[in-house]
Amino acid sequence: xxxxxxxxxxxxxxxxxxxxxxxxxxxxxxxxxxxxxxxxxxxxxxxxxxxxxxxxxxxxxxxxxxxxxxxxxxxxxxxxxxxxxxxxxxxxxxxxxxxxxxxxxxxxxxxxxxxxxxxxxxxxxxxxxxxxxxxxxxxxxxxxxxxxxxxxxxxxxxxxxxxxxxxxxxxxxxxxxxxxxxxxxxxxxxxxxxxxxxxxxxxxxxxxxxxxxxxxxxxxxxxxxxxxxxxxxxxxxxxxxxxxxxxxxxxxxxxx
Numbered sequence: 001x002x003x004x005x006x007x008x009x010x011x012x013x014x015x016x017x018x019x020x021x022x023x024x025x026x027x028x029x030x031x032x033x034x035x036x037x038x039x040x041x042x043x044x045x046x047x048x049x050x051x052x053x054x055x056x057x058x059x060x061x062x063x064x065x066x067x068x069x070x071x072x073x074x075x076x077x078x079x080x081x082x083x084x085x086x087x088x089x090x091x092x093x094x095x096x097x098x099x100x101x102x103x104x105x106x107x108x109x110x111x112x113x114x115x116x117x118x119x120x121x122x123x124x125x126x127x128x129x130x131x132x133x134x135x136x137x138x139x140x141x142x143x144x145x146x147x148x149x150x151x152x153x154x155x156x157x158x159x160x161x162x163x164x165x166x167x168x169x170x171x172x173x174x175x176x177x178x179x180x181x182x183x184x185x186x187x188x189x190x191x192x193x194x195x196x197x198x199x200x201x202x203x204x205x206x207x208x209x210x211x212x213x214x215x216x217x218x219x220x221x222x223x224x225x226x227x228x229x230x231x232x233x234x235x236x237x238x239x240x241x242x243x244x245x246x247x248x249x250x251x252x253x254x255x256x
Contacts, residue, residue, distance in 0.1 A: 010068040012101050013047045016108060017060045018070040021053060023087050023112040027080040030213040031055065031225035037091045044094035045101060055228050079209055082117045127156035127204065135200030144193060147186045148200030151179045155201050172239035173246075176202050180247020187251070194251065198244060205240050207233040 017038045024034045031053040042049035042062055052059040055077070061069040090111065094104055118126070131152020132145050140148055158175045166174070179201035183194035210233040218226030 007066070007068070009045075009101075010047060010063045010066070012105065013042055013045050013049075014060055014062045014068045014070045016045075016101065016105050017041050017049060017051070017062065018058070018072055019105065019108045019112065020087055020091065021051065021058045021060065022072055022074060023108060024084055025053070025055065025058065025074045026077055026112070027083040027087075028077060028209055028213075029084045030216050030220075030229075031222050032217055032220035033084070033088070034058065037088055040091035040095055041104075044091070044099075044104075053222075054225055055232070080116060083111055083114070086111050124153060124156055128153040130204050131155070131200045133200075134203040135196050138196040138199040140193065140196035140200065143186075143190060144196050147183070147190075147192055147197045151182050151197050151201035152204065154182055155179050155205065159205075169235060169239045172205055172236055173243040175205060176240045176243025177246045178243075180244050181250065184247060184251040184254070188254065198247075202240055202244065205236070207236040210236065 020041050021034050021038050024037060025031075029037075034053045035051050038049060038051045038053075038058075038060060047062045048064050049060065049062045051061070055074070057071070057073040059069065059071045061067050087108070090104075090107060093099070099107075116123070128149040129152075132149035134152070135145050135148025138148075155175045155178065158178050159171055162171045162174055180194075180198050182201070183192075183197040186192040186197060187194045210229050214226050214229035214233060216226075217223075217229060220226075
């Protein structure tokens with residue numbers, strides 16, 4: 001694109017790269033993908049860019065002799081692979097065909113702030129079906145499947161209610177504790193197998209995405225991000241273990 005790189009132009013491109021990177025990090029993308037997308041966005045408007053991305057923030061610097069730098073922290077993260085896909089597709093679309101910079105900024109903001117692809121009731125239904133399915137994989141049958149489905153639903157509700165008030169470690173521990181407590185109640189009242197119910201409820205809490213992202217970042221040479229995501233996966237697994245142990249201790253104190 002044969003356009004002079006003015007300060008205003010650099011500033012807008014930096015904002016576009018920053019917003020796109022934040023959207024990807026908030027949606028669970030690995031850091032190597034974030035840096036690649038930032039490079040595509042800057043390339044689409046003829047501006048050189050350097051970026052430094054970690055799981056909790058990013059720095060973007062555009063320009064050569066004169067540069068414009070943007071820094072941002074990412075305070076909340078979730079898993080929304082739909083948004084990751086849409087942002088990646090947008091970055092490649094901008095490279096292939098010319099789109100006004102203001103329009104690109106608007107589209108990135110629209111993707112970032114779009115509601116989840118599935119409504120709350122659909123997510124709750126999926127949580128219940130997930131608990132049922134994992135309980136079945138653990139060997140549960142009959143009433144244990146129903147208890148596993150309700151345990152998965154409880155885990156989802158607890159995670160939603162406490163995620164804004166407590167750190168992720170505490171929220172995950174509470175969810176695992178509630179699932180174990182629910183299994184204990186089913187043991188006391190119905191004589192069901194608590195292990196199968198607990199397994200069905202806590203498997204969705206396992207940090208599978210964080211572990212995979214950690215390995216991918218390490219293989220891509222992103223040592224800081226890879227180690228950080230690996231530590232996050234270990235911390236999440238520890239939180240689940242703490243919650244389950246608290247529930248099992250309570251179960252033992254009741255003599256069940």
